[in-house]
Each structure stands twice: as structure tokens, then as C-alpha cells.
Amino acid sequence: MKLPNYVEARKRTKDKVEIEHYSNDIKDLGIGKTYHIKTYGCQMNEHDSENIKAMLEELGFTYNDDYQTSDLVLLNTCSIRENAHNKAFGMLGRLKHLKEENHNLIVGLCGCMAQEEGVINEILTKYKWINFVFGTHNLYRLPYILKEALDKNEREIEVFSREGNIVEGIPVKRDSKYKAYVNIIYGCDKFCTYCIVPFTRGKQRSRLKEDIVREVEELVKDGYKEVTLLGQNVNAYGKDLSLGYGMEELLEEVSKTGIPRIRFVTSHPWDFTDGMIDVIAKYKNIMPAIHLPVQSGSSRILKLMGRRYTKEEYLTLFHKIKERIPNASISTDIIVGFPSETEEDFKETLDLVNECKFDNAFTFIYSPRENTAAARLKDEVTLAEKEERLHELNDLVNIYFKENNDKLVGTTVPVLVEGVSEKKGILFGYTDTNKLINFEGDSSVIGKIIDVKVTSAKTWSLDGEIDER
Numbered sequence: 001m002k003l004p005n006y007v008e009a010r011k012r013t014k015d016k017v018e019i020e021h022y023s024n025d026i027k028d029l030g031i032g033k034t035y036h037i038k039t040y041g042c043q044m045n046e047h048d049s050e051n052i053k054a055m056l057e058e059l060g061f062t063y064n065d066d067y068q069t070s071d072l073v074l075l076n077t078c079s080i081r082e083n084a085h086n087k088a089f090g091m092l093g094r095l096k097h098l099k100e101e102n103h104n105l106i107v108g109l110c111g112c113m114a115q116e117e118g119v120i121n122e123i124l125t126k127y128k129w130i131n132f133v134f135g136t137h138n139l140y141r142l143p144y145i146l147k148e149a150l151d152k153n154e155r156e157i158e159v160f161s162r163e164g165n166i167v168e169g170i171p172v173k174r175d176s177k178y179k180a181y182v183n184i185i186y187g188c189d190k191f192c193t194y195c196i197v198p199f200t201r202g203k204q205r206s207r208l209k210e211d212i213v214r215e216v217e218e219l220v221k222d223g224y225k226e227v228t229l230l231g232q233n234v235n236a237y238g239k240d241l242s243l244g245y246g247m248e249e250l251l252e253e254v255s256k257t258g259i260p261r262i263r264f265v266t267s268h269p270w271d272f273t274d275g276m277i278d279v280i281a282k283y284k285n286i287m288p289a290i291h292l293p294v295q296s297g298s299s300r301i302l303k304l305m306g307r308r309y310t311k312e313e314y315l316t317l318f319h320k321i322k323e324r325i326p327n328a329s330i331s332t333d334i335i336v337g338f339p340s341e342t343e344e345d346f347k348e349t350l351d352l353v354n355e356c357k358f359d360n361a362f363t364f365i366y367s368p369r370e371n372t373a374a375a376r377l378k379d380e381v382t383l384a385e386k387e388e389r390l391h392e393l394n395d396l397v398n399i400y401f402k403e404n405n406d407k408l409v410g411t412t413v414p415v416l417v418e419g420v421s422e423k424k425g426i427l428f429g430y431t432d433t434n435k436l437i438n439f440e441g442d443s444s445v446i447g448k449i450i451d452v453k454v455t456s457a458k459t460w461s462l463d464g465e466i467d468e469r
């Protein structure tokens, strides 16, 4: 048994990051068995699940859409907010009942929650029936961890709290035939005071440019139309490598592969360089859609959050991007109710929203995360106040989503058609500026980038018709 340890997880040394290569000589563990995986949280987790699916299928397991009739159920968890925690524990409650009826059911837990000391202590005492647990650093060891648990018929917990390495060659079963995630950097060294990610994902470590470009070239050959370059803070790409290249050089190289669309998430404003803005403006296949989390409009709160920029610095960057890339859509993340946030601080957030008029915003109520610096701050803002602020903020951001969408009515936009909307029964896709658009059309255009004329706008989506001109 190997358990998580926050002291180890916090360490940051200058030790060189090892690059390992995936190998697996176990092949038949899952023959005749089915698996189901539930994924919580960010795109990083979604992509990890794509790796997990491929590893399980390499072992012989086949996918089952229904967890209730699967032989193996794996929860790939998220720690970012209390809500994600509660969802995973709620699911564990349902699985407990299933396991009581079917003792052969294999249940596993992985992802960020597995890296939390508190969660593992709870699993050790209250969830003894879980078969195996592994963390974010040893996802590639899944075949061995699973074999150990099944062979010994004992619970296997293997969670490393270390700075982390890079493992190339992990198999992947992509969810889409047109859009692909490509990791470019793992971990984070920013230690924003509210965030648990630096503890759960380890230190900032970039993949080599050659490995990333090779992966994108293969995707181009396979007919993919879009890549999303992934990392907790993609703008820090290369800073740990000392090879003399960073995000702007990487973007340029990826652009030259000829992949029709490039996106990247998530950007920390502190690391966003002028060079990056120039590269995005220059290359047509780098999409003009930038996610730029602000978190708060109050410089006092930003300081308490450890965000390393003031409101004014954020606004300068925001306007610089808008001037250089006028059609750019900019989205953001905002936390309300951070400890000690006053009405005045919150008003500054509203003022910033009124100035930036974001195209999209993910808004949250602050929830303390175990072992983070902010969790030790005195929090006198009541839940009712936080809820009220969230409500007010949401009303405001929605006005600007609609206003921005309205501006597109009558224009023709490039759309990557992704499929048929389950709800509407018509085609849907995303514009270059990352807006969802629904329209009538023949399914032969799925997987293609086509011109669509915007006919009307809603708060969170557009309606359109194929522009045949």
C-alpha cells in the first residue's frame, strides 16, 4: 500500500524530469469482462480517461455504457471544488449497493481525489470494499495495479506523492474522430492559495516539443480537424525545460503541422506573453478563442488568491489581446465569496465584467480545499451572501454572452460539425470562436469544417443555416 502525503506533494526541486515509456505485458486480464468509467472535472481528466479506456481494452475489457451491468466500474475523480467531491462520493454510495448484490463487481477510484490524504483516510475506514485506487502520477501502471488487486483478492492502493515524471506512449482511445486532446504540460507550480492542483498533479513539467508535434502530425494523418493543447497552465510551457523554447514557439510549430484548428487551455494571465499574442494573430489555424481566468476583479482579493497580477494588469492584457486579435472571443473563470470578500470587492468584479464583456464565464462559489493556504483564512462571508453574489454575477455575465452572440447574427462563420444534437435532432458544431451552433443539414458534413450563416442568437448558443455560397 502506498498512501498520499501532502509534505511530499508540495516539494519542488530542480531534479531533472524523467521521461519514461509505457509498456505492458499483461494482456488477458479482462477478457470476457466489461468496464464503465465515470469522469469528473476538467479536460485533463477527460483525456486521462481516454488513456484509461485504451489500457483497459488492451487488457481485453470491453466498454459498457451502463455502470449497473458492468464488471468493472472506475471513477476518475476531481478535487477542484466540493461539488465534484460530493458527486464522486454520491456515486460510491450507489456502487456500494451494487457491490452488496454482486460481490464480483470490481470498483476502482483514481484521479485527483486519490491524491488527497483526507479522501484516502476515508476510503481506508469507510469504503473498505473498493478494490483498487491509483493516483495521477501512476495512471500508466493501471494494468499492474489491477492485476495485483485481482490476483491477491485484496484492496490495492498505490498513490505516489512526488513531483512527477513524463510517460510517453500511453495508449489512447479518443472519444472523438475529429477533435483530440494533446497534453503539452503536466502539473503546476503557481500554488494559487485556493487551488489543490499543485498538490494533486505535481510540479510543472513540459513534454518535449518533438513528441507533441509528432502526436499532432499523426492526428493530421488520421484526419483529425482540431487539437486542444492541454495543461493546467499552458502558458508556462517550456519554462521548466531550459531548451530555449516556450508556448509561442510550440504554437508556431503545431500550426505548421497543418492541423486545421488549434485550441489551448488553460492560460494563466501572468505567463501570457506578447509573443504568444503575435503568434495567435499570425496563424489562421490557431483559433481566436482564449480562456483567460481572472478569478476576481479586486486586486486585494487577487493578492490573497496568490494570482500574481492586479486587476489593472489583467485589463491591460485583455485589451492588448482584443486590439491585436479583434475577433477574439475571451472567456474566463470567476470565484465569488473568497474569504474576506467584501461588497466593495465584489462590486469591482462586476465592474471588470462590465468592462470585459466576456464571451463566456465559468462562475463558482469559493469552496475551501484541504491543505491549501486559503482554507486557513478566516471566512466570514455567509453562504447566503455568496449565493446572492453568484446570482447577481450570473445575471450580468449572461447579458454579455447574449450581446456578443447577437453581434454574429447575419455573419457567416466557420464551423466544425460534430454530430447530431440529441436534444434538437439537428446538426451542431463549434465556431472558430468556440460558440455552439445548431443548424439543419445532411449528416455527410459531420467531421468537416463548413460555412454556416448565423440566423439567431441565444445566451449560450447560436442557430444558423449552411451557407452554400
Ligand code: SF4
Binding pocket: 188, 189, 190, 191, 192, 195, 196, 197, 198, 232, 233, 268
Ligand atoms: S495556475 Fe491554475 S492550476 Fe495552477 S495553482 Fe493556480 S488555479 Fe491552480
